[in-house]
Amino acid sequence: MSTLIDRPTQGAPVTPKRSLRSRLTPNLETLPTLAAVVIFIGMVIYGEIAYGRIVQFSTISNLLINNSYLIILAVGLTFVILTGGVDLSVGAVIAISSLVGVMLANAGWNPGVVMVLMILIGSAFGIASGVLVQYFNVQPFIATLAMMFLARGLASMLSTTPERLDDDSPIRALSTEWKVVDGPKINDLITTPNVLIAALVVIVAFFVLHRTRLGRTVYAIGGSEQSALLMGLPVVRTKLLVYVISGTLAGLAAVVYTSKLGIAQNITGVGWELDAIAAVIIGGTLLTGGAGFVLGSVIGALVLGLMNVLITRDGSIPPEATTIITGGILLVFVLLQRLVVSRKRKT
Amino acid sequence: MAPTEPIVEMEDISIEFPGVKALQNVRFRLFPGEVHTLMGENGAGKSTLIKALTGVYKIDSGTITVAGGPRSFSGTADAQNAGISTVYQEVNLCDNLTVGENVMLGHEIRGPFGINWKKTHEAAHEALVSLGLGDLDPQQPLSSISLALQQLVAISRAMVTNSKVLILDEPTSSLDANEVEGLFQVMRRLRDQGVAILFVSHFLDQVYAISDRLTVLRNGEFVGEYMTPELNRTELISKMIGKDYGTLAALGSNRGRVAATEGTPAFYKATDLGRKGSIEPVDIEVHAGEVVGLAGLLGSGRTELGRLIYGADRPDSGEVTIDGVTSEVHSPIAGLSKKIAFSTENRRDEGIIGDLTVRENLILAVQARRGWARPLSRREQNELCEKYLLELNVRPSDPERPIKNLSGGNQQKVLLGRWLATKPELIVLDEPTRGIDVGAKAEIQEAIAALAEDGMSVVFISSELEEVVRLSERIVVLKDHRKIGEIVNGPDVTADTIVDLIATEGSAS
Numbered sequence: 001m002s003t004l005i006d007r008p009t010q011g012a013p014v015t016p017k018r019s020l021r022s023r024l025t026p027n028l029e030t031l032p033t034l035a036a037v038v039i040f041i042g043m044v045i046y047g048e049i050a051y052g053r054i055v056q057f058s059t060i061s062n063l064l065i066n067n068s069y070l071i072i073l074a075v076g077l078t079f080v081i082l083t084g085g086v087d088l089s090v091g092a093v094i095a096i097s098s099l100v101g102v103m104l105a106n107a108g109w110n111p112g113v114v115m116v117l118m119i120l121i122g123s124a125f126g127i128a129s130g131v132l133v134q135y136f137n138v139q140p141f142i143a144t145l146a147m148m149f150l151a152r153g154l155a156s157m158l159s160t161t162p163e164r165l166d167d168d169s170p171i172r173a174l175s176t177e178w179k180v181v182d183g184p185k186i187n188d189l190i191t192t193p194n195v196l197i198a199a200l201v202v203i204v205a206f207f208v209l210h211r212t213r214l215g216r217t218v219y220a221i222g223g224s225e226q227s228a229l230l231m232g233l234p235v236v237r238t239k240l241l242v243y244v245i246s247g248t249l250a251g252l253a254a255v256v257y258t259s260k261l262g263i264a265q266n267i268t269g270v271g272w273e274l275d276a277i278a279a280v281i282i283g284g285t286l287l288t289g290g291a292g293f294v295l296g297s298v299i300g301a302l303v304l305g306l307m308n309v310l311i312t313r314d315g316s317i318p319p320e321a322t323t324i325i326t327g328g329i330l331l332v333f334v335l336l337q338r339l340v341v342s343r344k345r346k347t
Numbered sequence: 348m349a350p351t352e353p354i355v356e357m358e359d360i361s362i363e364f365p366g367v368k369a370l371q372n373v374r375f376r377l378f379p380g381e382v383h384t385l386m387g388e389n390g391a392g393k394s395t396l397i398k399a400l401t402g403v404y405k406i407d408s409g410t411i412t413v414a415g416g417p418r419s420f421s422g423t424a425d426a427q428n429a430g431i432s433t434v435y436q437e438v439n440l441c442d443n444l445t446v447g448e449n450v451m452l453g454h455e456i457r458g459p460f461g462i463n464w465k466k467t468h469e470a471a472h473e474a475l476v477s478l479g480l481g482d483l484d485p486q487q488p489l490s491s492i493s494l495a496l497q498q499l500v501a502i503s504r505a506m507v508t509n510s511k512v513l514i515l516d517e518p519t520s521s522l523d524a525n526e527v528e529g530l531f532q533v534m535r536r537l538r539d540q541g542v543a544i545l546f547v548s549h550f551l552d553q554v555y556a557i558s559d560r561l562t563v564l565r566n567g568e569f570v571g572e573y574m575t576p577e578l579n580r581t582e583l584i585s586k587m588i589g590k591d592y593g594t595l596a597a598l599g600s601n602r603g604r605v606a607a608t609e610g611t612p613a614f615y616k617a618t619d620l621g622r623k624g625s626i627e628p629v630d631i632e633v634h635a636g637e638v639v640g641l642a643g644l645l646g647s648g649r650t651e652l653g654r655l656i657y658g659a660d661r662p663d664s665g666e667v668t669i670d671g672v673t674s675e676v677h678s679p680i681a682g683l684s685k686k687i688a689f690s691t692e693n694r695r696d697e698g699i700i701g702d703l704t705v706r707e708n709l710i711l712a713v714q715a716r717r718g719w720a721r722p723l724s725r726r727e728q729n730e731l732c733e734k735y736l737l738e739l740n741v742r743p744s745d746p747e748r749p750i751k752n753l754s755g756g757n758q759q760k761v762l763l764g765r766w767l768a769t770k771p772e773l774i775v776l777d778e779p780t781r782g783i784d785v786g787a788k789a790e791i792q793e794a795i796a797a798l799a800e801d802g803m804s805v806v807f808i809s810s811e812l813e814e815v816v817r818l819s820e821r822i823v824v825l826k827d828h829r830k831i832g833e834i835v836n837g838p839d840v841t842a843d844t845i846v847d848l849i850a851t852e853g854s855a856s
Contacts, residue, residue, distance in 0.1 A: 229423065
């Protein structure tokens with residue numbers, strides 16, 4: 001080290017160029033995300049060869065339309081998991097939020113107000129989780145588990161039967177299908193406002209995580225909370241905020257899902273938090289925090305969505321096996337992460 | 348070079364933790380363009396003073412003046428904004444991020460599209476250049492560079508905030524000699540730029556190599572402020588150890604008796620005493636009236652050995668003879684019946700029962716030994732309390748007070764009393780002086796010396812090596828769960844003797 005210091009420094013403060021080799025060697029942290037992309041492409045190619053009609057407008061459109069809520073949930077969870085936490089309440093939050101939304105809309109409330117309220121219900125649960133974690137020192141797992149039970153219970157108290165949204169409700173306008181490219185027969189590129197909302201969420205999340213101090217603080221907390229604190233970063237505020245972000249996005253996902261399906265029920269969203277966590281993990285985010293990308297989570301959500309498409313297309317795989325395959329993919333990714341972490345320890 | 352106005356001035360700082368006076372009327376000054384070293388033994392209050400300055404701890408009384416105005420900070424971030432940066436002993440950076448990101452965390456340069464990474468990395472590079480680290484690529488992961496470089500990266504964070512005060516709390520403890528020299532070059536460079544540096548180190552050589560001024564603390568009190576060249580090393584050490592030196596020397600006078608006990612059969616003798624996963628087989632002897640110290644770093648197996656001797660854990664190898672009789676000590680109750688007592692290091696969880704009174708806590712062990720069928724009468728209980736509360740000078744001496752309301756030192760005395768009441772012939776004391784105030788510490792040390800004088804065998808465990816050296820006649824040194832040596836105490840044995848033994852053993856293996 002002393003030799004490093006003895007050496008005279010160049011006059012102009014020019015950032016040293018990274019060597020070609022270091023540019024080409026894949027960063028260990030991006031490896032799981034790259035793997036997710038490779039698997040996704042592999043699934044597309046396999047599907048196209050085995051079943052056909054995968055790489056075409058209608059399939060892609062449906063994949064995005066059917067999974068926009070999952071993408072939104074996964075983005076929210078990416079924030080929480082990057083700090084080393086977890087949010088188990090998002091599925092139940094969707095249930096309570098969509099039930100309240102449908103019931104109020106049917107009672108004649110202004111649909112705009114209803115939608116804002118649905119999102120705010122999510123924020124409220126996020127705030128509660130965040131306060132429990134940050135100020136009462138409850139583990140994220142427990143705090144959000146409590147919120148999950150609370151939200152699910154409240155939803156069941158509201159109604160135990162499916163609540164149908166009036167078909168002419170303006171909320172359903174969010175799932176209006178816009179034909180972007182008019183292909184042959186039914187092979188059109190279609191999008192809905194919901195898909196655009198999900199895309200916007202992803203872009204904003206990417207910006208926040210990579211281009212704002214809030215985002216850098218999220219990564220720093222995941223790396224070492226103690227260090228982040230001692231470096232003078234706003235750890236308390238940020239940890240609270242990630243749960244608010246996750247809760248708010250769960251509320252938004254409720255709006256998106258309700259507008260698409262038109263039905264809300266107390267058992268809506270059971271297990272979705274786990275799907276979303278799986279998407280985040282498959283996308284390459286470390287469950288211990290500090291490393292991962294929001295775009296990876298999007299890929300993770302699409303991997304799960306595409307898997308369902310392929311299973312349906314295959315026909316011979318019983319739908320019950322879906323969860324087994326999800327579990328298998330998840331396991332592969334967790335093992336891959338283990339490998340990365342152990343490689344990192346060695347260096 | 349010494350400007351007239353100090354940039355940091357702390358006056359009459361006092362901080363009290365429950366049962367401990369951590370700082371008492373301490374003062375400290377720091378001038379721009381100097382390296383000022385804070386000296387003192389472990390527990391003297393160096394870290395507490397730093398944490399008081401940076402606002403991690405609230406001060407109970409006193410004033411802190413920074414750059415001419417009274418200030419009180421509410422934490423590291425707050426202090427940082429006022430130009431006081433701290434680099435801790437353990438590198439506090441995020442190794443999931445790049446070097447540049449770490450340098451700039453919280454100070455990234457922002458443009459209309461959020462953080463401008465190009466400019467941010469340039470700024471990081473400038474900060475690194477100002478410390479002579481121009482060759483370091485800000486875009487490489489922090490985890491790919493050495494600990495010493497990471498330490499310097501942590502310091503370069505202070506450059507970004509343009510800090511006027513830099514606190515380095517034992518930055519050299521994990522660096523080798525070359526790396527320390529590199530750090531010192533950086534420190535000199537910063538000092539010449541007018542930065543005030545507060546430095547803490549346990550290595551006297553380093554202190555004399557780098558510092559311009561010294562402040563010595565002892566037991567949470569201010570001893571004095573000196574210019575480094577005007578205070579030689581012996582003077583410095585005696586200032587650190589203090590006038591207690593004389594009385595402690597007297598305490599150590601019974602070290603001479605080790606010769607007398609040699610040759611006579613040991614009261615307690617164990618060969619190959621061990622337990623898988625906790626400590627490798629150890630030979631140990633304790634004579635009557637002897638204090639045997641167990642020294643070693645935290646996690647070296649000190650406590651584990653103590654527990655095996657008492658039977659708190661079941662040994663799976665070894666042979667034990669007590670008073671010449673082969674014995675099996677496989678459980679605490681067996682230990683008690685063999686007249687062995689064990690006072691735990693974990694006072695709060697394994698020692699006291701907080702909601703019970705002093706009396707109830709004190710009689711526990713005696714009662715356990717007699718068995719629940721024969722309860723101690725109230726009169727016997729009172730007699731025991733009276734005797735030990737007085738003998739050990741427990742304050743307040745009210746036996747009916749819940750023990751949790753006593754200070755740590757007095758709780759420890761009650762615990763000592765609990766075991767003494769069983770009239771043991773061998774007592775194992777695990778960290779009896781940890782976290783208690785200085786007065787109580789001295790009293791407990793005196794009590795231990797007195798017990799040995801009366802013929803009791805003592806196994807004394809402490810992480811304060813000075814204390815072990817002061818009290819013990821023989822010192823068993825442990826490392827990595829095995830015994831690496833035994834030192835017969837004498838005038839030329841110091842804490843450093845033990846440290847050397849642990850260190851050389853490490854490099855040899």
